[in-house]
Amino acid sequence: MFQVKQEEIIKVPDRVKRALKELLGEHKVLDDEMDRLLYSYDATRIKVLPELVVIPETKEEVQKLVKICYEEGIPVTPRGAGSGYTGGSLPVKGGVVVSFEKMDKILEIDEDNAVAKVQPGVITYRLQQAVEKKGLFYPPDPASYKFCTLGGNVAENAGGPRCVKYGVTREYVMELETVIHTGEFIHTGRPTLKDVAGYDITRLLIGSEGTLGLFTEITLKLIPKPKAAKTVKAIFQDIAAVGKTVKDIFKAGIQPSALEFMDKLAINAVEDFGHFGLPRDAEVLLLIEVDGHPKALEDEIKEVAKICEMNGAKVEIAQTEAEANKLWEARRALSPAVSKLGRVKINEDIVFPRSYLPEALPKLREIGKKYNLKMVNFGHIGDGNVHANFMISGLDEDELKRVEKAVEEVFDLAISYGGSITGEHGVGITKAPFMKKQFRPEEIDIMKGIKNVFDPKNLINPGKMGL
Numbered sequence: 001m002f003q004v005k006q007e008e009i010i011k012v013p014d015r016v017k018r019a020l021k022e023l024l025g026e027h028k029v030l031d032d033e034m035d036r037l038l039y040s041y042d043a044t045r046i047k048v049l050p051e052l053v054v055i056p057e058t059k060e061e062v063q064k065l066v067k068i069c070y071e072e073g074i075p076v077t078p079r080g081a082g083s084g085y086t087g088g089s090l091p092v093k094g095g096v097v098v099s100f101e102k103m104d105k106i107l108e109i110d111e112d113n114a115v116a117k118v119q120p121g122v123i124t125y126r127l128q129q130a131v132e133k134k135g136l137f138y139p140p141d142p143a144s145y146k147f148c149t150l151g152g153n154v155a156e157n158a159g160g161p162r163c164v165k166y167g168v169t170r171e172y173v174m175e176l177e178t179v180i181h182t183g184e185f186i187h188t189g190r191p192t193l194k195d196v197a198g199y200d201i202t203r204l205l206i207g208s209e210g211t212l213g214l215f216t217e218i219t220l221k222l223i224p225k226p227k228a229a230k231t232v233k234a235i236f237q238d239i240a241a242v243g244k245t246v247k248d249i250f251k252a253g254i255q256p257s258a259l260e261f262m263d264k265l266a267i268n269a270v271e272d273f274g275h276f277g278l279p280r281d282a283e284v285l286l287l288i289e290v291d292g293h294p295k296a297l298e299d300e301i302k303e304v305a306k307i308c309e310m311n312g313a314k315v316e317i318a319q320t321e322a323e324a325n326k327l328w329e330a331r332r333a334l335s336p337a338v339s340k341l342g343r344v345k346i347n348e349d350i351v352f353p354r355s356y357l358p359e360a361l362p363k364l365r366e367i368g369k370k371y372n373l374k375m376v377n378f379g380h381i382g383d384g385n386v387h388a389n390f391m392i393s394g395l396d397e398d399e400l401k402r403v404e405k406a407v408e409e410v411f412d413l414a415i416s417y418g419g420s421i422t423g424e425h426g427v428g429i430t431k432a433p434f435m436k437k438q439f440r441p442e443e444i445d446i447m448k449g450i451k452n453v454f455d456p457k458n459l460i461n462p463g464k465m466g467l
């Protein structure tokens, strides 16, 4: 379990607090403990109380505060909505937390070029609603989309159910404006579909977890909104058949717009949470959506249903939009529902290459059984991304030891198939010790070198990603 090393905490001297208050105004600099408590957590439930929270309202204020802090040797940790699952927004080395909650404007929706320019504190769902009113579509849809921010999404390269067809946040970021350690802006990328000039620094910044700079403006690609969608629910009693079904759907030339799974514990957790009408006795449930032209969809959804049936599933095609929405609501309720199964949720999001799912899924489930742990598996199975959750009390030494071993085995399993220790939640602090499982020392050295170029004093979100 993660512990802050008190001896590594860097304090904010009073003169820096005063300078920040003078610069931004008293109301944008919080040093009262009750206020700071609100910024001391993320979805890991790990708590690290910031010494100071700064809430800039303009990009120029971000520039100025970063410049002061950097010159004074004070760590700066950017924060969106604090919904991260790996502790990325927690100030584990002390210093200042920079909350982007007030930089939440949609600056422009350019319908002719299908591009949106936003400030980083815009909630993902707000942008989606705004562009959909204009017939456009911003696909990345983390289950937290109603409260997470676009800045946090870019920093984590967030994914979601729709990413199996439309790709993750990375595919939609065209341009970034970022404040780097000197307090200067860098502008990377172009609002054009093609641009091959120079190194692709934009891609480097996406998924950098706030460790290289602070995003102040983001330009995003939009696409036409799909005309219609259809959902099928498939109930399986055999987990290996689920992996094969996923493979068969893609082999049949069908590109689902979402392909999600939940195991028996997950199904029951959701039913306890919201009574969505899911089958409590199913071993595994697949929710599959196809979208596109209404005429083509009828055939496609029937073909998906047929493939599921051939693999032993009982299937039901949602007959109305309301029925389909209810199924997707159940999917979105999974994270909070599963959280109720234990005091502590150890949440991993490993990825397997799709072809190995029939082999890997049963092995994954065995790990929970081997260590006698409550293990709940669900996730974006269409892109091989499985959320493996261990629900524990966190109070029992023996249980903690067992979960530590189980987590290692989960990562080893993913790596043994050429997969990854994280598909969308990032590394942060919780997965930092496992970076060496996925990367060789030479590869980690290159990352450290990049970090050093952007942040020679190691003050921009320090202590993250194992760098």
Ligand SMILES: Cc1cc2nc3c(=O)[nH]c(=O)nc-3n(C[C@H](O)[C@H](O)[C@H](O)COP(=O)(O)OP(=O)(O)OC[C@H]3O[C@@H](n4cnc5c(N)ncnc54)[C@H](O)[C@@H]3O)c2cc1C
Binding pocket: 042, 043, 077, 078, 079, 080, 081, 082, 083, 084, 085, 087, 088, 089, 100, 120, 141, 142, 143, 144, 147, 148, 149, 150, 151, 152, 153, 154, 155, 156, 157, 158, 159, 160, 161, 209, 210, 211, 213, 214, 215, 216, 335, 336, 424, 425, 461
């Ligand atoms: C119920 C629930 C469901 C979730 N489902 C998904 C899912 O389906 N897919 C998925 O990918 N994630 C999911 N997440 C995780 C989380 O919501 C995402 O990682 C999200 O992108 C974090 O956004 P945030 O605004 O909360 O960022 P925070 O948690 O505040 O920060 C995340 C990281 O971004 C950095 N950051 C924030 N703003 C900036 C900025 N302006 N400049 C530079 N760095 C910045 C922070 O320093 C930190 O490292 C889920 C979380 C919850 C609680």
